[in-house]
Amino acid sequence: MTDLARIPLNEAARLLRTGAAVPADLLDAVRKRITTLDGTLGCYRWLAPDVAVPDRPPPAAAGPLWGMPGAVKANICRRDWPVDCASRILAGWHAPYDAHAVSQLDAAGALLLGTSAMDEFGMGSSTENAYDLVTRNPWAADRVAGGSSGGGAAAVAAGLAYFALGSDTGGSVRQPAHCCGVVGLKPTYGRVSRSGLVAHASSLDVIGVLARTVADAATVFETIAGHDPADSTSCSDPVAVPNVEIRGTRIGIPRGGWGDVTSAEQQRDLDGALRAMLQAGVEPVEVDLPPLDLALAAYAVIAAAETSANLARYDGTHFGSRHDGPDHGAAARAVRSAGFGLEVKLRVLAGAYVLSDPRGGDLLDRAFAVRDLVCRIFSTALELSDVLLLPTCDGPAFRLGEYADDPVAMRNVDRWTVPVSLAGLPALTVPTGWCVEGLPLSCQLVGRSLDEGRLLAAGSVVEAACGFQLPAEVAT
Amino acid sequence: MDQNLARIAQVERLAHLDLDDAERRLLADRLERLLAAVAVLESSIVSAERTLRGTCPRREDEPAEPAGGNPLAGALQDADGSVLTPPPGGRSPGHD
Numbered sequence: 124m125t126d127l128a129r130i131p132l133n134e135a136a137r138l139l140r141t142g143a144a145v146p147a148d149l150l151d152a153v154r155k156r157i158t159t160l161d162g163t164l165g166c167y168r169w170l171a172p173d174v175a176v177p178d179r180p181p182p183a184a185a186g187p188l189w190g191m192p193g194a195v196k197a198n199i200c201r202r203d204w205p206v207d208c209a210s211r212i213l214a215g216w217h218a219p220y221d222a223h224a225v226s227q228l229d230a231a232g233a234l235l236l237g238t239s240a241m242d243e244f245g246m247g248s249s250t251e252n253a254y255d256l257v258t259r260n261p262w263a264a265d266r267v268a269g270g271s272s273g274g275g276a277a278a279v280a281a282g283l284a285y286f287a288l289g290s291d292t293g294g295s296v297r298q299p300a301h302c303c304g305v306v307g308l309k310p311t312y313g314r315v316s317r318s319g320l321v322a323h324a325s326s327l328d329v330i331g332v333l334a335r336t337v338a339d340a341a342t343v344f345e346t347i348a349g350h351d352p353a354d355s356t357s358c359s360d361p362v363a364v365p366n367v368e369i370r371g372t373r374i375g376i377p378r379g380g381w382g383d384v385t386s387a388e389q390q391r392d393l394d395g396a397l398r399a400m401l402q403a404g405v406e407p408v409e410v411d412l413p414p415l416d417l418a419l420a421a422y423a424v425i426a427a428a429e430t431s432a433n434l435a436r437y438d439g440t441h442f443g444s445r446h447d448g449p450d451h452g453a454a455a456r457a458v459r460s461a462g463f464g465l466e467v468k469l470r471v472l473a474g475a476y477v478l479s480d481p482r483g484g485d486l487l488d489r490a491f492a493v494r495d496l497v498c499r500i501f502s503t504a505l506e507l508s509d510v511l512l513l514p515t516c517d518g519p520a521f522r523l524g525e526y527a528d529d530p531v532a533m534r535n536v537d538r539w540t541v542p543v544s545l546a547g548l549p550a551l552t553v554p555t556g557w558c559v560e561g562l563p564l565s566c567q568l569v570g571r572s573l574d575e576g577r578l579l580a581a582g583s584v585v586e587a588a589c590g591f592q593l594p595a596e597v598a599t
Numbered sequence: 600m601d602q603n604l605a606r607i608a609q610v611e612r613l614a615h616l617d618l619d620d621a622e623r624r625l626l627a628d629r630l631e632r633l634l635a636a637v638a639v640l641e642s643s644i645v646s647a648e649r650t651l652r653g654t655c656p657r658r659e660d661e662p663a664e665p666a667g668g669n670p671l672a673g674a675l676q677d678a679d680g681s682v683l684t685p686p687p688g689g690r691s692p693g694h695d
Contacts, residue, residue, distance in 0.1 A: 416639050417639060417640065419636075420636060420637040420638075420639045420640045421640065423633065423636065423637050424637055424640065431614065435615070438615065452615070455615045456615050456616060456617040457617065459614075459615050459616055460616050460617045460618065463616075465622070465625070465626070468614075468616060468618070468622075468626060469626055469629050469630060469633070471614045471616065472607065472610050472611070472614050472616070472626060472630055473630060473633055473634070474614075475610040475613040475614040476606065476609075476610045476630070476634070478613075479609075479610060479613055485641075486637070486640060486641070489640040489641065490637075490640060493640065529632075530629045530632060530633055531632050531633065531635075531636045534633075534636070
């Protein structure tokens with residue numbers, strides 16, 4: 124018999140609608156798996172002691188998220204919850220209000236279970252950079268779950284939540300989705316309000332969705348998207364995901380194919396995804412992509428500069444436990460030195476270096492120029508095509524600790540996702556298959572700004588053609 | 600290594616951090632590797648710009664980029680083409 128906690132969200136919603144299950148059944152099934160597995164996997168940083176479970180049938184107007192247990196990344200505010208961003212400096216801090224996305228989930232009747240594990244302040248690609256918790260890959264205990272939204276991805280994959288909210292600055296939803304074998308949606312920048320999302324790099328940060336199917340991701344996305352007066356960068360465009368006819372869609376593939384992808388198995392899966400789309404009636408078009416090394420370098424500079432500015436607020440005055448010192452500066456240095464982990468310190472230092480560049484911000488100017496070029500190249504590619512087909516990563520999830528001492532190698536993991544973030548475009552990671560080591564692989568679809576509908580339609584085609592299934596049992 | 604340590608010392612105060620010696624050495628090494636990786640911005644940006652502008656010429660009706668470039672260009676354009684601007688510094692870690 125299928126475990127109730129492992130079925131897709133929309134299937135569980137159908138059970139609630141037909142009366143075949145009640146929300147308490149879903150919650151019990153998920154909690155059972157949390158009790159059994161989370162000690163090994165490390166998906167959750169904190170679990171809410173009380174979750175208000177409706178004891179009535181769904182109201183007539185209820186949507187598919189009604190009664191659905193989900194997780195929220197530990198950098199998205201939920202009133203009175205400990206939202207510590209996996210950082211010692213915020214240990215014990217409780218959010219004073221709900222993020223806009225969380226309010227939307229509440230209004231839809233979702234049941235929020237707790238905060239999911241992450242890299243400190245979203246800085247990392249492995250969910251190893253928390254001060255107190257490492258998340259393991261559900262399908263191989265010696266592998267990372269990806270990051271920085273690794274806790275949410277692992278929870279959704281292993282049946283510890285039906286969906287999860289993550290945040291994506293340079294790939295932090297898509298890359299863990301790839302590592303864990305779930306769908307990851309990074310909406311267009313501004314589609315989802317950032318109000319209540321703890322800032323990492325503000326011109327790049329986007330709240331995204333982790334789910335088991337493309338349809339499930341679309342359901343959550345439609346719920347959380349929309350304009351919010353508290354975030355002036357949020358869009359007012361309609362958020363309904365229309366049914367888009369995929370036939371005749373032009374799919375952009377890199378000129379010369381997938382030769383740049385380092386894993387042969389990943390190349391094979393991309394070929395398979397393309398074949399599936401061709402059979403569904405799409406037309407292939409060759410396009411140019413931005414130079415990945417330049418885009419990565421520009422991202423490193425811009426993100427570090429924004430990080431350095433955003434994290435200046437953690438000085439012991441409003442956030443962080445107070446330390447004694449002869450003056451405010453000394454006290455702030457003591458708080459920050461004790462509260463930030465190594466990766467955060469590295470990025471804050473890099474940002475301070477960039478912002479204090481003795482050549483007058485030359486490095487930052489060049490990074491901005493590259494960002495402009497990246498936007499232009501994607502713009503041209505998406506004039507020639509409707510959706511781009513790219514890898515999410517070069518290969519499967521890497522080993523725990525494999526890149527712990529190599530910040531450049533760790534950043535290279537995101538080389539296919541970062542350029543898309545620089546351009547603010549929507550992107551969808553869809554699982555495609557398994558490598559010989561028993562780890563999932565995926566493709567990344569990239570759409571035009573605000574064209575999530577076509578992106579999700581293309582994702583559904585890939586999903587149906589690949590027939591990807593998660594294993595019955597978690598590796599422990 | 601001395602040069603790296605000098606660089607770290609230069610920015611440590613700006614970043615409001617007090618590192619111990621071991622941490623300073625480790626971070627100096629990592630910062631050096633990171634900055635080496637972004638040096639491509641200096642070595643190849645000019646030729647890349649030339650090539651890429653040939654591939655994607657600026658449209659006639661498109662205004663020239665302001666000096667220094669615009670970090671939000673393209674990424675934050677609203678449907679009507681207007682550039683959206685993030686809000687100024689915030690009041691809480693959940694509100695930037």
